[in-house]
Amino acid sequence: MALVAIGIIGLVSPALADRRFFRRVQSSSVPAPSLTPARPSVPPAEPIRPQLAPSEPTPTLSTEPTLAAPLTDAPRFVPPGLPSVPGVPGVPALKTPTLPDEPFPRQAPEGPQSIPPRTITSLRPDGAACLFIDVTGAYLNSLISTPRQDAGPVNDMVLGARVEGEQTTQSSVIIRTVPSAQSASLDVNLGGESCTRTTAMTPQASIDMTGRQRFSLHKSVEFDGAHFLTRTPATQLESCQQNLRARTMASQIPVVNSIAETIALNQANLRQPLARQETARQVTNRVVPPFNQAIDERLAAANDWLANLSTTLPNVHAFLTSGRWSSTGSAVTGQVASTVPVSSAPPEPRGGATVRIHESLAPSLSTALQLNGREITIEEIRRWIDLFGDDIGGVSGPDSLMPPLTSPTNVSLRLADDEPLALSYQNDEFRVVLRASIRAGDAVDLPVHRVSIGYSIRRVADSFELQPLPVDVQAEASGTFVSGTVEQLIKAQIEGRLRPVTISTDAIPPMANGHRPRVSDVTSTNGWLTVVFE
Numbered sequence: 001m002a003l004v005a006i007g008i009i010g011l012v013s014p015a016l017a018d019r020r021f022f023r024r025v026q027s028s029s030v031p032a033p034s035l036t037p038a039r040p041s042v043p044p045a046e047p048i049r050p051q052l053a054p055s056e057p058t059p060t061l062s063t064e065p066t067l068a069a070p071l072t073d074a075p076r077f078v079p080p081g082l083p084s085v086p087g088v089p090g091v092p093a094l095k096t097p098t099l100p101d102e103p104f105p106r107q108a109p110e111g112p113q114s115i116p117p118r119t120i121t122s123l124r125p126d127g128a129a130c131l132f133i134d135v136t137g138a139y140l141n142s143l144i145s146t147p148r149q150d151a152g153p154v155n156d157m158v159l160g161a162r163v164e165g166e167q168t169t170q171s172s173v174i175i176r177t178v179p180s181a182q183s184a185s186l187d188v189n190l191g192g193e194s195c196t197r198t199t200a201m202t203p204q205a206s207i208d209m210t211g212r213q214r215f216s217l218h219k220s221v222e223f224d225g226a227h228f229l230t231r232t233p234a235t236q237l238e239s240c241q242q243n244l245r246a247r248t249m250a251s252q253i254p255v256v257n258s259i260a261e262t263i264a265l266n267q268a269n270l271r272q273p274l275a276r277q278e279t280a281r282q283v284t285n286r287v288v289p290p291f292n293q294a295i296d297e298r299l300a301a302a303n304d305w306l307a308n309l310s311t312t313l314p315n316v317h318a319f320l321t322s323g324r325w326s327s328t329g330s331a332v333t334g335q336v337a338s339t340v341p342v343s344s345a346p347p348e349p350r351g352g353a354t355v356r357i358h359e360s361l362a363p364s365l366s367t368a369l370q371l372n373g374r375e376i377t378i379e380e381i382r383r384w385i386d387l388f389g390d391d392i393g394g395v396s397g398p399d400s401l402m403p404p405l406t407s408p409t410n411v412s413l414r415l416a417d418d419e420p421l422a423l424s425y426q427n428d429e430f431r432v433v434l435r436a437s438i439r440a441g442d443a444v445d446l447p448v449h450r451v452s453i454g455y456s457i458r459r460v461a462d463s464f465e466l467q468p469l470p471v472d473v474q475a476e477a478s479g480t481f482v483s484g485t486v487e488q489l490i491k492a493q494i495e496g497r498l499r500p501v502t503i504s505t506d507a508i509p510p511m512a513n514g515h516r517p518r519v520s521d522v523t524s525t526n527g528w529l530t531v532v533f534e
Contacts, residue, residue, distance in 0.1 A: 130338035130358040131323070132346055136331045137177040139352025139533070140186075146513035147172045154198050158278060165198030171287075177327045183224040184325040184332045190217040190233075190291045194283060205248040205264050211241040213283050217291055221299065225334075226306065226321040228299040233292055235284055239276040243268045319368035339363050344527045351520055353533040359423045360527075366421045375414045376436075378490060382497040385453070389501045392466070411440045411490070416448055425524040428457045429469065435476075438486055446483045448476050453494060455501070457522050462505050464522045468498035 151168045171192030178185040196211040219233040246264035251257045310317040323336045331349075338360040346356050366372060413436035415421075422433040431454030438446040451473050455466040471494045473487040503519050510516040521532040 128338055128342035128360075129335035129346070130342055130360040130364070131334075131336040132349070132354070132356040133334040134331055134349040134356075135353045137175060138330075140175045140177075140332075142352065142515050143511050143517065144175065144513065145173055148192075154196060156282075158200070161200045161202050163198050163200050165196060167194060167196045167198075169194040177330060177332055178220075179329050180222070180327045182326070183222045184327045184334070186221045186327070186332070188219045188221055188295060190219075190287070191215070192287075205246060207246045207264065207268055208244045209241055210244060211239070211279060213240070213279060214238040215283055215287055217288060219292065219295055221295070223325055225323050225325050228302055230296065230299055233288060235288060237280050237283060239279050239283075241272065241275055241279065315368045315370055319364060336361070336364065342527075347523075347526075347528055347530055351532040351534050353517075355531045355533075357423075357425070357529045358527055359425055362421045362423045363419070366419075371415050371420045373415060373417045374420070375412055375439075377412045378493050381413075381453075381494060385494070385497045389499060392501050392503060392507070411438070411486070413438060413451070424454070425527055425529040428524050429454055430457070430524045430529055431469070438483075438490070440486050444486065446475065446486060449483075449487070450474050450476065451490065451494075453498070457524055460502075464503040464519065466501040466503070468495070468500065471495045471498070 147170070149168065149170045151166070154163060154165045154167045156163045169192060171190060174189045174191065176187040176189060178187050192215060194211075194213045194215070196213075197209075198211070199206055199208050214237070216236040217233045218236075220231045222229045243265055246261040246268065248257075248260045248264055250260040306317065306321070309320070319336075323334045325332070325334045327333065338358065340360045340363055342358055342360050344358075346358070349356070413434065416435040416437070420435050422435070424431040424433065431452050434451040434453075435448055436451065437448050438444075440446075451471070453471055454469040456469055458465045458467060471491045473491045475483055475487070503522065505518050506516065507519065508517045518534045519531060520534040521530070523530045
């Protein structure tokens, strides 16, 4: 665009018609050669001072055309210290920490070591994993990738020329997983194409032109289990412009019009390198800051949430950040090591995303939720059951359908100090077992009992139905008549709150691009609970 305006004035200005683009050869002061041998040169008494090249002037409409080097990389943003471009936001200060040149320093091995092949279900070196989260790159793209098209007018001033026209931009975000053994590494790519049809106008002339700019922005994101880290996006840009027609003040004069327009068009073509650089700068300043800011704001919010969790719920924070994350060229994997032996191998991941939980997760979960020695009431257990049904089914049932609490409100369970929670995943059934002593009023204290609450899993068409299993309340030691009566009361109150739960295809809300994650399979066998998403 700027190229056109410069070319127009250079063509129609009478002063440029007589201007020479090559300097006149000056007479040389070197003496004529002779046959006498030359004397050896005497070294100078003072050191030769380096000559500094003059700084390049800012291009204006009267600047002579110069051929610039080919565009290799567009500027990423407006550097600090330079004047800001009107209407273009600067690059925001990042709240997420930046990655160092070597994020994970490697120590030299002390001897020859064999590195075992790493797979997506590999176990931690300090113990078998009891929780796996596997997400493929294709599934991530289905959740966030949204082709976008923007169209609007162009009205700008570029180096003294008024540029008007229309512009259409098509873009999409794609996530690519990057192989990494130390963290979940992602490459967020914003790619697209911007097409323009504009006219650059000055008082002397105007030129119609078309342009096409292909851009690709790559931003690295890593998650090590405790923090999200990021880098400034790298930018690649291909710019192509074509000058179609020139119009000058002499366009209405026969014979002269074609000559003046041809000269103006030729001069505009000579300034194409400068025009491409200016276009690259404008496209970069328009695309990079919003893309960079949108990602950084989301990552900063996640880092703030993790930081606050370390203060409010330190045990939960320690549990969540104890996982090990890695990535391959096709998927991202997170895993949490078990504190007790894992009795069976995990099933293979399937679909777009897979969550696999083993029974041995119970001790770690007890520590994270601080269940050891905690005292809970029957009403709290009933409320947890309601939350489970609402969250899994995606629909909150009316409280009027739930039976009222008729048992004494002073009946409570004191969870055991040792192994208060156990999980069971067998034969398409899952159970939660609480080990607790029972206290009813001030006179009844019963020893440790096992309270078992569970559901069976059954596929119904495209949905999954969770049917409540009979509640089991049993004393670990021989019971009495009083204990039998209290056990029946507790069993009746818990069973009265249980209701069937249906996991339907619309249980999960749709994402921003309209894609709705769907639960494609739920199984509970051989000690593993597996949930597959599509």
